[in-house]
Amino acid sequence: MHKNPRTTRSISCLLLGCLATLIILSGCSRSVRWSHPTPSKELIAQALADLHGYHAYRDYDVEDHSLLDEQEARRLLANPALLRDTTPEFKFITVSGSTIEIIGFTKFFCSPDTNRIDRRCIYHYKGEVTGARYSLPHMAPNIDALKLATRPQLLEVRLITPTGEQVSHPAFNGTLSLENGQNRRYNQVSAFVPPSRGRPGYIIF
Structure with missing residues (x-):
């Protein structure tokens, strides 16, 4: 049976490509990460x-x-x-078991309803911590910033305006970002609402 030269060439190229891939992977197997690490319970407890x-x-x-x-x-x-x-911006953070509660003041709040930045906001968030992961898993554990998954129980935002206060309860997906400073101590927590239904993402605190 006569074989088409183009078919034979294609099969040869495919086999050579597979062989080259296997050689590269075998040579780099020590540095290739096949799965991302999960933060330990001890690290999560330290962060909280x-x-x-x-x-x-x-x-x-x-x-x-x-x-x-x-x-x-x-x-x-x-x-x-x-x-x-x-x-100055400030926060009071209370951690009790798996519950985290945050009451604080921020100078800038991006309003999802008007798509503008409002000034001076007091916020109150309470949620149950349900899990955690590294913010940059491909660089963990060298960079150990975390993201906490939480089940929101309360979110209230009080905008301080010249005419008084405006209270709102924005929707929130329950993901908190945790950062640590140069002393390796976790001292920053923020909440970001991702874009949805044509609205841009915004930071609550």
């Missing part, structure tokens, strides 16, 4: 323990409690009219 408590920030989310002490922050939450654009 680090977050528990009071946090004040200067620019670029750098923690600096000298800017605003805990007692003054509580006074501002009780009387939001005292909040100014110069007030």
Whole structure:
């Protein structure tokens, strides 16, 4: 039976390609990652323990409690009219078992309804932690930033406006991003709502 030269050439090229792929993979097998790591229970517990408590920030989310002490922050939450654009951003984070609760102040809140940035917002989030993964799994564990999956129980946003407060309860998918600073301590947590139905994504806190 006579074989088509083109068919024979195609089969030969295919076999050579498969052989080259096997050689490359066998040579790099020690550095190829076939599955991404999962954060340990100990790392998740450390992250939640680090977050528990009071946090004040200067620019670029750098923690600096000298800017605003805990007692003054509580006074501002009780009387939001005292909040100014110069007030440092701060958070109170409570972790109890698998429940995380966050009450804080941010200077910028992207409103999903009006697609604009509003100023001065107090937010209150409460949710149950249901799982965790590395934010950048292909670089873990060298970079151990985390994403917590949570089951939202409460989300309230109070926009501080010149005419008073506007309260909203935006939809949220329950994913919190955890970052740690140069001292390897987890001190930053944020919530991002992904884009949906033509709306852009936005950060709640």
